[in-house]
Amino acid sequence: MGKESVLLPMVGKIVSVDVATGDVVEEDQQIGTFESMKMEMPVFSPYAGTVVEVTVSKGDVAEADQVFCVVETD
């Protein structure tokens, strides 16, 4: 058990957030979408566990390495 942060891979605008606090996610599950240079790309969770905090919302302009959400691993 531990809390892990899912980071955004590059600067971009959040197009969708597909998880909410309390959701259970699998490793490599798509948890959102962001857009950079007019190209939409998925955000995957590198961890399996429960989402305990979502730190971005749709429409945010986020920096690289900004925390997307926090997952408590099993």
Place this chain on the structure above:
Amino acid sequence: MSLAELLSQTGFLSITWGQLVMWAIGLVLVYLAIAKEYEPYLLLPIGFGAILVNVPLGGMIADDGLIRIMYYGIQYEVIPPMIFLGLGAMTDFGPLIANPKLMLLGAGAQFGVFVAFFGALALGFTLPEAASIGIIGGADGPTTIFLTNAKASHILGATAVSAYSYMALVPVIIPPLARLMTTKEERAMPMKQARPVKKRERILFPIVAFLMVALLVPKSAPLMGMFMMGNLLRESGVVKRLADGAQNEMMNILTLLLGLSISLKLTAEAFLQWEVIMVFALGLVAFSCSVLGGVMLAKLMNLFLKDKINPLIGAAGLSAVPMAARVVQVEGMKANPRNYLLMHAMGPNVAGVIGTLVAAGLFMTLV
């Protein structure tokens, strides 16, 4: 006036076979632009232009004809550099400044330019023609037009249409070649996050880069100068209206003028030559070899680098911005869903533009 005389005043009796063929080519370009969205911003005006100039008695290309007058913008080499001003205002050199090694990949992807150049010479094209055909491999429309106008303007229709057609096909051309040259492990390799770039670096880059390139290859100064000027507008942060105007309104108007002007070289007499087929064939060779050159150089660099680079980003040295970088992102993600190469690929991508400018400058000087 008799009926026959009346009829002769219309275009119907004066249509030639060549003109009909050009209508067909124009319609194909219009179709590709609308139905397939192949470079629609250029192929739509070029396609309609091909029909426009092949209407008999229309006088579009007469000395005082509309298209002829527009073409002065290309002939006097004004439109291509001004388009570069807009491109500069759009371009983020951050990934390149953060990782200047990637500049080499932009050079590696000029491989196709020289392969096609020597190929064209071997096929009997003259030196100036071969240079204009070779530069297609830089995947840069305005540069191709700039160089061809200066050196071999009689084949400008062929080189321009070939360059823009293959640019539209970048998502088709890059993947098989890049896959051929790399293993799945290589394509799956993530890259280290680039460092953040300071504002001062962003402002100094266009000034220093211009001086270096223009002193090295003076003939590249018009294109490089406008490219870097546009970028300085963007990065200075104090002339937002000019930066916006350059990349939006000005760019749109010039793109329209460029596309229509090219049609001067799309008359049946000028375009329907056997050489055109060879220009298209060599253009494809040029594009393909540029992709191979970029990927091979990336693999070569990995033999010496501590922080390895994903060889896929070498393919983005083909300077179709940002299409080539997007294709790299898609390919990298296919091999590893958590692989984000887009920003890394932008480095070689914008370096490729500079590389093509330098290559064009060399041809301007030496040929």
